[in-house]
Amino acid sequence: MVDRLAIVGTGLIGASVGLAAKQAGIGSVSAWDSDADALAVAAERGAVDEIAASLAEALAQAELALVATPVATLEGQVRATLEASSESCTVTDVGSTKGRLCASLPNRARFVGGHPVCGSEARGPEHASGELFEGATWFLTPVAETDPARYRMLHGFVALLGAFPVAIDPQAHDRLLALTSHLPHALANLLLNQAGATRVNGHEALNAAGGSLKDMTRVAGANARVWVDIFLDNAEALRAMLTEHRRRVEELERALEEGDPGYLARWIGEAAVNRRRLLEQAYEDAGALQRLQVHIPDRPGVLSGITQALGAEQINIEDFELSHMTPERGGTLEVLVTGEQAARRAAELLEAQGYSVIVAPAFEE
Amino acid sequence: MVDRLAIVGTGLIGASVGLAAKQAGIGSVSAWDSDADALAVAAERGAVDEIAASLAEALAQAELALVATPVATLEGQVRATLEASSESCTVTDVGSTKGRLCASLPNRARFVGGHPVCGSEARGPEHASGELFEGATWFLTPVAETDPARYRMLHGFVALLGAFPVAIDPQAHDRLLALTSHLPHALANLLLNQAGATRVNGHEALNAAGGSLKDMTRVAGANARVWVDIFLDNAEALRAMLTEHRRRVEELERALEEGDPGYLARWIGEAAVNRRRLLEQAYEDAGALQRLQVHIPDRPGVLSGITQALGAEQINIEDFELSHMTPERGGTLEVLVTGEQAARRAAELLEAQGYSVIVAPAFEE
Numbered sequence: 001m002v003d004r005l006a007i008v009g010t011g012l013i014g015a016s017v018g019l020a021a022k023q024a025g026i027g028s029v030s031a032w033d034s035d036a037d038a039l040a041v042a043a044e045r046g047a048v049d050e051i052a053a054s055l056a057e058a059l060a061q062a063e064l065a066l067v068a069t070p071v072a073t074l075e076g077q078v079r080a081t082l083e084a085s086s087e088s089c090t091v092t093d094v095g096s097t098k099g100r101l102c103a104s105l106p107n108r109a110r111f112v113g114g115h116p117v118c119g120s121e122a123r124g125p126e127h128a129s130g131e132l133f134e135g136a137t138w139f140l141t142p143v144a145e146t147d148p149a150r151y152r153m154l155h156g157f158v159a160l161l162g163a164f165p166v167a168i169d170p171q172a173h174d175r176l177l178a179l180t181s182h183l184p185h186a187l188a189n190l191l192l193n194q195a196g197a198t199r200v201n202g203h204e205a206l207n208a209a210g211g212s213l214k215d216m217t218r219v220a221g222a223n224a225r226v227w228v229d230i231f232l233d234n235a236e237a238l239r240a241m242l243t244e245h246r247r248r249v250e251e252l253e254r255a256l257e258e259g260d261p262g263y264l265a266r267w268i269g270e271a272a273v274n275r276r277r278l279l280e281q282a283y284e285d286a287g288a289l290q291r292l293q294v295h296i297p298d299r300p301g302v303l304s305g306i307t308q309a310l311g312a313e314q315i316n317i318e319d320f321e322l323s324h325m326t327p328e329r330g331g332t333l334e335v336l337v338t339g340e341q342a343a344r345r346a347a348e349l350l351e352a353q354g355y356s357v358i359v360a361p362a363f364e365e
Numbered sequence: 366m367v368d369r370l371a372i373v374g375t376g377l378i379g380a381s382v383g384l385a386a387k388q389a390g391i392g393s394v395s396a397w398d399s400d401a402d403a404l405a406v407a408a409e410r411g412a413v414d415e416i417a418a419s420l421a422e423a424l425a426q427a428e429l430a431l432v433a434t435p436v437a438t439l440e441g442q443v444r445a446t447l448e449a450s451s452e453s454c455t456v457t458d459v460g461s462t463k464g465r466l467c468a469s470l471p472n473r474a475r476f477v478g479g480h481p482v483c484g485s486e487a488r489g490p491e492h493a494s495g496e497l498f499e500g501a502t503w504f505l506t507p508v509a510e511t512d513p514a515r516y517r518m519l520h521g522f523v524a525l526l527g528a529f530p531v532a533i534d535p536q537a538h539d540r541l542l543a544l545t546s547h548l549p550h551a552l553a554n555l556l557l558n559q560a561g562a563t564r565v566n567g568h569e570a571l572n573a574a575g576g577s578l579k580d581m582t583r584v585a586g587a588n589a590r591v592w593v594d595i596f597l598d599n600a601e602a603l604r605a606m607l608t609e610h611r612r613r614v615e616e617l618e619r620a621l622e623e624g625d626p627g628y629l630a631r632w633i634g635e636a637a638v639n640r641r642r643l644l645e646q647a648y649e650d651a652g653a654l655q656r657l658q659v660h661i662p663d664r665p666g667v668l669s670g671i672t673q674a675l676g677a678e679q680i681n682i683e684d685f686e687l688s689h690m691t692p693e694r695g696g697t698l699e700v701l702v703t704g705e706q707a708a709r710r711a712a713e714l715l716e717a718q719g720y721s722v723i724v725a726p727a728f729e730e
Contacts (some may be wrong), residue, residue: 002425014599016372031562033691050716055662059576065714067441083679085565118573125724127496127723127724128723129660129721129722129723130721131660131720131721132723134660134695135660135695135697137573142717147420156564166573168566168568169566171433172565172566172568173425175565175566176565176566176568176573178574179559179560179563179565179570180560180574180575180578181575181577181578182555182577182709183559184556184575184577184578184580184581185577187552187556188581188636189579189632189633189636190609190610190614190617191548191549191552191602192614192636192639192640193544193611193613193632193635193636194544194548194606194610194613195486195544195639195643196635196639196642198544199536199542200540200541201533201537202545203533203537203541204641205541205544205545206639206643206646207646208502208531208541208542208545209545209643209646210482210545210549211584212549212550212553212583212584213545213546213582213643214643214647215549215581215583215584216549216552216553216580216581217636217639217640217643218577218580218581219576219580220636220637220639220640221633221634221635221636221637221638221639221640221641222633222637223633224629224630224633224637224726227627227629228626228630228633231621231629232621232624232629235419235621235622235624238621239618239621239622241559242614242617242618243560243618245555245556245559245614246611246614246615248555248558248559249555249607249610249611249614250611252551252555252607253604253607253608256596256597256600256603256604256607257600257604259597259600261593261597262593263592264589264596264597265589265593267554267558267587268554268562268586268587268589268592268593269586270557270558270586271553271554271561271582271585271586272585272586272589273478273561273585273586274557274558274560274571274582274585274586275557275582275585275586276586277561277569277571278557278571278574278578278579281571281572281574282579287514289512291496292686294496295496295497295499295500299680300676301676302515303672303676303682303685304669304672304673304674304675304676304677306672307668307669307671307672307673308669308672310554310668310669311666311668311669312420312669313663314665317687319687319688320668320685320686320687321684321685321686321687322682322684322685322686323684323686330499330500332500342420355496356391356495356496357494358492358493358494358496358497360488360492364387
């Protein structure tokens with residue numbers, strides 16, 4: 001178990017690691033950041049025991065050093081941290097790409113790459129939270145030269161913060177993230193910019209956006225300072241995914257041109273199977289999921305009335321989403337529960353409150 | 366005001382129109398469906414006053430006939446309805462494409478196309494709801510030959526059901542929907558099938574899906590019977606949107622190949638502006654939106670404790686989303702409120718309940 005942790009870079013992630021480590025009972029946390037304000041805020045929030053005057057001072061006693069600076073400066077900081085730390089100190093990072101960094105370092109026994117997938121768009125130590133990693137996947141990228149004892153220590157540390165460590169090859173990590181994170185982000189931007197640039201007979205496409213366009217562009221336009229670096233750092237893997245995406249788009253265009261219902265039905269059916277596989281990651285019994293849809297007015301107390309009624313009957317809520325509540329139109333509430341019986345009971349409770357409820361399986365068989 | 370309504374096709378939409386019309390005080394609703402069971406269920410649910418034995422009988426007294434059969438049979442049913450109804454009867458439909466239908470009909474004075482955008486994936490009269498159209502956009506596609514009095518009547522009827530009528534040219538409607546609905550659906554399927562088909566060094570991409578991939582594929586795999594017809598019926602407009610999408614993908618690939626940070630920053634910045642425009646449709650003061658992020662455990666009463674605390678202080682919740690709650694990992698709750706003061710107060714209330722809260726503006730400036 002790690003007793004003395006050093007954090008290099010006390011932004012949102014660094015400070016959150018500090019808070020989580022303190023909550024988990026780590027002995028002491030020293031920290032350094034070139035931005036003295038960030039360091040002061042992190043200490044004020046209780047993420048840091050000891051504000052160091054230099055990188056070397058922060059690392060002096062550390063068993064584990066975690067580098068959490070932006071992607072663009074990450075490699076330099078990791079190198080500096082390896083140089084300034086003693087042989088007994090293990091070094092890790094939290095950058096969202098891993099291939100180039102892990103390949104370039106001189107000391108690959110002492111460094112193990114890491115990447116917590118926590119999806120917060122917030123920045124800065126003022127938004128840090130000791131629970132940021134609770135339930136999150138935390139990729140670790142050991143290589144052939146990695147010291148197994150150091151890897152085990154890091155694995156235990158990450159689990160201590162509440163995260164789920166997943167070991168993966170650094171290059172594979174980047175290809176995987178290109179597909180599961182960077183491609184979706186890119187498509188969200190592409191779709192939103194196409195919609196934003198298009199007027200149809202005087203109708204702004206954005207004004208006519210339905211739920212699917214809104215859902216699909218939720219991550220669009222996020223944090224240019226972070227994402228430009230991620231896209232560039234993982235450009236090769238992302239380009240390969242985009243090329244494959246274009247090939248699939250062309251195939252669809254051909255099917256539409258030929259008016260091929262069989263192709264379209266197979267293609268949608270394949271997506272239904274994949275959607276189910278995806279949901280099975282998040283839900284124990286995805287096939288039994290039922291969706292309740294209710295239109296509710298924008299009035300205080302409506303939401304608590306509903307959650308109280310469902311909570312009182314111990315109905316197990318999987319998802320609960322109220323979106324786009326407006327004073328004029330109200331909002332749509334979607335609740336996901338497991339099992340037809342729970343769905344029926346939930347619908348009865350909502351109907352007893354005067355709502356009209358639509359219940360259906362969460363996805364087609 | 367319409368007093369005698371005929372519904373042709375009593376699936377989810379037809380039966381929901383019946384329920385909403387009855388709730389709004391429409392005098393009588395007659396209905397016909399080639400599926401006697403669907404008709405019986407609709408009547409049982411109170412959506413229909415009079416089960417007709419034939420299309421002609423349903424239409425005998427009607428001032429307004431609403432055709433709500435699947436897209437594939439729609440044109441035939443609309444023609445049959447125009448033929449079987451008297452000159453005084455106005456005919457409309459609820460199909461999700463409009464161009465081909467509106468261009469092909471012989472009697473364009475008496476027919477006005479319609480398309481309620483209500484986004485339910487449920488089917489069948491058993492899921493019908495009188496509030497399905499509450500707050501929804503309902504496109505109407507009058508053409509040059511449309512009788513203005515009939516259009517006004519239909520406009521009033523749709524508003525009576527709680528929907529917001531929006532007039533648009535039929536061809537423009539299809540181009541608009543190709544961009545705002547059919548392209549997002551297609552991209553969701555494309556993205557999910559690419560992820561589903563890809564393993565990276567033994568890691569299933571779907572197992573590593575982050576929030577963006579989940580959000581973006583929420584509509585994937587939906588209802589093949591409905592969507593094959595929609596895609597084929599609007600194939601030309603959708604192909605044009607897909608071609609333009611491919612052009613934009615290629616431009617991005619070029620920027621990645623050239624390692625052009627300026628292009629990427631402008632592209633993300635454009636998406637941020639468009640995201641704000643999109644949110645401004647849904648929220649009164651999108652710029653003031655604040656996002657609270659809380660990790661909560663999977664325990665009964667947690668949700669109602671939170672909504673009660675926020676409700677008691679009259680904090681105006683814009684969005685409220687709990688997603689992917691699991692017994693082991695718990696879930697992430699995101700709450701959108703307007704204004705920094707409301708966000709601060711909400712954070713205090715949640716912190717008082719022992720949660721650790723991350724607060725940040727909902728989108729970057």
